[in-house]
Amino acid sequence: MNHDPVDADVERPGTGSRLRVLAVLRSSPKGWHVEEVARHTGLHPNTVRFHLERLASDGLASRHVLRSGVPGRPRLAYTADAVPDAGIARRHFGQLADVLAQVVARTSPEPAAVAIEAGRSWGLSRDAGPEQAANGADAIARLTAVLVEAGFEPEVCADEDEGHVVILQRHCPFLEVARAHPDVVCSVHLGLMRGVLETMAAPVSADRLVPFASPAGCEAHLTAAGATRTDD
Secondary structure, eight states: OOOOOOOTTTTOTTOHHHHHHHHHHHTOTTOEEHHHHHHHHOOOHHHHHHHHHHHHHTTSEEEEEOOOOOSSOOOEEEEEOOOOOHHHHHHHHHHHHHHHHHHHHHHOSSHHHHHHHHHHHHHHHSOOSSSSOSSHHHHHHHHHHHHHHHTOOEEEEEEOTTSEEEEEEOOOTTHHHHHHOHHHHHHHHHHHHHHHHHHTTOSEEEEEEEEEEETTEEEEEEEETTOOOOOO
């Protein structure tokens, strides 16, 4: 049986390809059909169709029929759904997150360790794609995609020859609580990254997170397996 070619990462949830497809959808309020998205992303139409359907099933996109007036099977167009209001999310969950952070900080002799383990559990529950990463670059790309979905707006801003990588976190969805309880909230964030990397047996470790490292955001420091880490 012959199969049309598709990209190698077609079955990988949260991949860079799906984020590219979503970005193209968000560039046009009228929406795009499969061939247009394929042209803008450089992906095969079958890959685009797969990602569009997954985005629709995840509630990130909607599909509708294009009425052209030309005989034949009508084509589907896809539009990106509105991004949830982050301000509303903070009003709903910010107070609860603050209460939980206070409890951890007050009742645990090692709040950072407890928070890291909580974040690790969160990371292990995230679907980062295939069970094992192909290499360090693949692991970092997939970790970055998970962080994007979680709202951290990450940017890989340093990739040193020694095997050290710095990911700048330009946005924190828990900023207000993090300012009050950085030992708890930022440790959850570090644990999240460790859990995600663990799910794919990544040859990369998340060593530390520097809260508010610069006006641009926090910095996550990662080290490739076999590299020697040097602390600042």
